[in-house]
Amino acid sequence: MSSTETLLKTLLRNPYSIKSISQAKQLHAQIIKTNTTHLNLYHESLIGFNAFHPSLPSLALKSIIRCYTSNGLFLQTLTAFVKMWDSGDYPDHNVFPSVLKSCTHLMDLRFGESVHGCVIRVGLDSDLYTGNALMNMYSKLETSGGNGGLSDVACQVFDKMPRLGNVVGNDMCFEVSSDGNMVHFGRNLDRERVAGGSTMGCSMKTSYVSPQSNKQTGFFDRFGGMSNKVSRRNGENGALLMYNVRKVFEMMPKKDLVSWNTVIAGYAQNGFYKEALNMVREMGSASHLQPDSFTLSSVLPIFAEYVDVMKGKEIHGYAIRHGLDTDVYIGSSLIDMYANCTRVEDSCRVFNLLPQPDSVSWNSVIAGCVQNGAFDEGLKLFRQMLMAKIKPVNVSFSSIMPACAHLTTLHLGKQLHGRIIRGGLDDNLFIASSLVDMYARCGNIKTARWIFNDMEQNDIVSWTAMIMGCALHGHANEAISLFGQMEMEGVKPNSVAFLAVLTACSHAKMVEEAWQYFNSMVRDYGISPGLEHYASVADLLARAGKLEEAYGFISRMHIEPAGSVWSTLLASCRVHKNIELAEKVAEKIFSLDPNNTGAYVLLSNTYSAAGRWKEAAKLRTIMRDKGTRKKPACSWIEVNNEVHAFVAGDKSHPCYDKINEVMTILLEVMEREGYVVDTNEVLHDIEEEQKRELLCSHSERLAIAFGIISTPVGSTIRVTKNLRVCVDCHIATKFISKIVGREIIVRDNSRFHHFRDGKCSCGDYW
DNA sequence: ATAGGGTTAG
Numbered sequence: 001m002s003s004t005e006t007l008l009k010t011l012l013r014n015p016y017s018i019k020s021i022s023q024a025k026q027l028h029a030q031i032i033k034t035n036t037t038h039l040n041l042y043h044e045s046l047i048g049f050n051a052f053h054p055s056l057p058s059l060a061l062k063s064i065i066r067c068y069t070s071n072g073l074f075l076q077t078l079t080a081f082v083k084m085w086d087s088g089d090y091p092d093h094n095v096f097p098s099v100l101k102s103c104t105h106l107m108d109l110r111f112g113e114s115v116h117g118c119v120i121r122v123g124l125d126s127d128l129y130t131g132n133a134l135m136n137m138y139s140k141l142e143t144s145g146g147n148g149g150l151s152d153v154a155c156q157v158f159d160k161m162p163r164l165g166n167v168v169g170n171d172m173c174f175e176v177s178s179d180g181n182m183v184h185f186g187r188n189l190d191r192e193r194v195a196g197g198s199t200m201g202c203s204m205k206t207s208y209v210s211p212q213s214n215k216q217t218g219f220f221d222r223f224g225g226m227s228n229k230v231s232r233r234n235g236e237n238g239a240l241l242m243y244n245v246r247k248v249f250e251m252m253p254k255k256d257l258v259s260w261n262t263v264i265a266g267y268a269q270n271g272f273y274k275e276a277l278n279m280v281r282e283m284g285s286a287s288h289l290q291p292d293s294f295t296l297s298s299v300l301p302i303f304a305e306y307v308d309v310m311k312g313k314e315i316h317g318y319a320i321r322h323g324l325d326t327d328v329y330i331g332s333s334l335i336d337m338y339a340n341c342t343r344v345e346d347s348c349r350v351f352n353l354l355p356q357p358d359s360v361s362w363n364s365v366i367a368g369c370v371q372n373g374a375f376d377e378g379l380k381l382f383r384q385m386l387m388a389k390i391k392p393v394n395v396s397f398s399s400i401m402p403a404c405a406h407l408t409t410l411h412l413g414k415q416l417h418g419r420i421i422r423g424g425l426d427d428n429l430f431i432a433s434s435l436v437d438m439y440a441r442c443g444n445i446k447t448a449r450w451i452f453n454d455m456e457q458n459d460i461v462s463w464t465a466m467i468m469g470c471a472l473h474g475h476a477n478e479a480i481s482l483f484g485q486m487e488m489e490g491v492k493p494n495s496v497a498f499l500a501v502l503t504a505c506s507h508a509k510m511v512e513e514a515w516q517y518f519n520s521m522v523r524d525y526g527i528s529p530g531l532e533h534y535a536s537v538a539d540l541l542a543r544a545g546k547l548e549e550a551y552g553f554i555s556r557m558h559i560e561p562a563g564s565v566w567s568t569l570l571a572s573c574r575v576h577k578n579i580e581l582a583e584k585v586a587e588k589i590f591s592l593d594p595n596n597t598g599a600y601v602l603l604s605n606t607y608s609a610a611g612r613w614k615e616a617a618k619l620r621t622i623m624r625d626k627g628t629r630k631k632p633a634c635s636w637i638e639v640n641n642e643v644h645a646f647v648a649g650d651k652s653h654p655c656y657d658k659i660n661e662v663m664t665i666l667l668e669v670m671e672r673e674g675y676v677v678d679t680n681e682v683l684h685d686i687e688e689e690q691k692r693e694l695l696c697s698h699s700e701r702l703a704i705a706f707g708i709i710s711t712p713v714g715s716t717i718r719v720t721k722n723l724r725v726c727v728d729c730h731i732a733t734k735f736i737s738k739i740v741g742r743e744i745i746v747r748d749n750s751r752f753h754h755f756r757d758g759k760c761s762c763g764d765y766w
Numbered sequence: 767a768t769a770g771g772g773t774t775a776g
Contacts, residue, residue: 073773098767132768133767136768267767295769299769301770355774430773433774436773459773532776
């Protein structure tokens with residue numbers, strides 16, 4: 001504490017040292033000028049001080065209230081307000097906006113309603129600033145439920161706090177409908193009508209001191225209040241929602257741009273999109289006011305959610321014409337809107353044009369990239385953000401973590417986790433869920449489970465992350481058991497959760513169980529299956545060898561099957577060498593997508609596998625004529641933060657000689673132990689020895705061989721492939737894992753095969 | 767006194 005502050009405190013503690021109002025005013029001015037960290041202390045002192053100088057308190061309290069609010073000391077604001085009210089002094093138009101703002105931040109609707117009562121009583125209900133603050137409060141705190149205004153969660157917080165005294169026998173001012181909702185307010189209502197209801201008023205006899213005065217922030221983040229755009233999107237069912245905002249608005253004799261913007265934002269945030277847009281129009285016609293940056297950044301999220309890029313662009317154009325396109329608020333909304341419309345490049349363009357991107361702009365563009373699958377770009381931007389000295393916040397971590405999860409870069413994820421813990425952010429629901437997902441996807445199920453168990457509440461997202469992690473890594477039984485536990489704990493599965501459990505079934509060849517879940521989803525939960533659910537079941541049937549059944553299932557889908565759904569069946573036709581069906585399926589794919597090169601290759605390989613070289617060659621000719629090229633199968637492994645990628649027959653790696661040496665030795669041992677190269681699947685027009693060589697230089701095997709020579713003995717080898725693992729490689733890797741005594745994890749886009757001691761976690765179900 | 771960004775998807 002500085003010497004000035006000490007002096008001030010001493011003066012305040014010795015009220016007799018102050019002799020006149022003017023001296024007091026000087027002191028007071030000094031308090032406001034001084035650093036406000038210890039405002040709390042000053043306030044306490046001031047209260048004592050007031051007792052000796054009864055003429056002073058109102059003056060001091062009035063300015064200190066504004067001071068508290070502008071420094072985020074919202075509870076102190078309310079305490080001071082109560083003191084002021086108690087002292088019988090009327091607050092003025094400077095006080096109410098601050099007090100109402102504090103109520104809004106503390107999510108205390110009931111206190112706010114009381115304050116509204118005071119506003120009316122004092123006769124300030126026509127004050128512009130006060131009205132605006134009132135509308136803001138109602139639009140943020142009122143929910144559609146009939147519980148008198150507070151959401152369940154908010155009630156829990158609220159009930160723990162000391163309340164104001166009961167309101168009995170005052171001349172206040174709310175009319176209450178039978179369901180407890182306030183439907184009208186006004187002055188001088190008949191006392192009798194108010195008495196029996198659940199009315200709140202403003203006889204503030206008790207003081208308002210919360211035990212939580214040290215922890216004033218955090219409500220919003222923890223309970224997803226107004227900082228969460230999803231949680232308040234409940235406009236469909238809330239007839240009463242926005243009623244009071246509207247009412248205040250209509251009663252305001254003077255409205256300015258802020259008033260309009262507040263109502264528009266209220267409508268937009270509560271899901272009344274049509275009304276919000278109508279108000280923008282009305283604002284122009286009725287008041288000749290032009291939309292400003294506030295208006296636009298309230299409206300843009302509507303088009304983001306509607307995925308209406310044309311309307312979004314209109315706004316963008318308007319912003320440019322009015323020189324508002326470099327505004328960070330509009331910029332962030334535009335970034336989000338474009339990203340939501342899957343136009344990440346446009347998001348980046350907007351971002352790059354911002355002269356001074358702030359934390360939210362950075363987080364918007366990072367989230368935009370990650371949500372559209374541009375993981376590397378997201379990570380790059382995250383690093384740039386750190387270099388720009390922008391401190392990562394909650395949102396930053398939960399936005400970037402999925403990038404680590406999908407790239408399975410465990411070391412990066414762990415680094416971020418470290419930062420999260422050091423920042424004390426690990427109890428955030430979003431962050432914890434994203435961590436569970438990251439660890440689970442990286443195969444670190446134990447750590448995922450540990451974080452999962454440590455969470456205060458497990459919602460559908462964290463459950464699903466857990467289930468999906470188990471499913472992808474072949475722990476089907478654990479996934480299914482988790483799903484059961486989730487249902488038992490009353491967490492209702494959604495379509496993503498069902499997808500996760502179906503994936504688990506699919507990975508373990510559990511056909512019966514899959515049907516059960518598929519049917520239960522429709523029957524018990526009324527969720528209609530999406531493309532992914534169909535794809536998952538079809539994939540399961542096909543891999544299980546029930547090819548005809550899979551064909552029938554896909555044919556009977558009630559939505560158009562995408563090429564990808566047919567493709568998994570085609571891949572299985574190849575594995576099971578069913579040419580007739582493969583031809584039928586390929587036909588379907590070509591009718592949907594004539595240039596699907598993957599299908600040409602698969603069909604051609606199916607012919608090869610069955611020894612029908614002519615047809616295979618014919619297809620390759622067609623492909624060549626069409627000029628289409630399949631993206632080559634590619635595998636990669638990360639060693640020391642460096643990615644080493646391989647394609648089949650790849651001799652370009654600097655360590656190729658070593659790799660080749662290892663593979664030759666391995667092949668010898670493998671064949672001695674019973675491995676037979678399945679040469680059937682390769683082209684017929686090359687020598688047998690060449691076939692062997694070709695097979696033994698699959699991209700997966702090159703990557704594994706490199707892993708063997710470049711990573712510590714005993715450590716896990718992690719390889720990723722951009723296509724499905726092939727059968728021959730699968731068998732070979734089982735041998736390799738046993739011979740070198742290492743765990744090998746091969747990921748083929750969607751599933752992880754854990755090879756250990758000659759076995760694979762998937763039970764040879766490829 | 768008003769506005770923008772986040773977790774699960776074979």
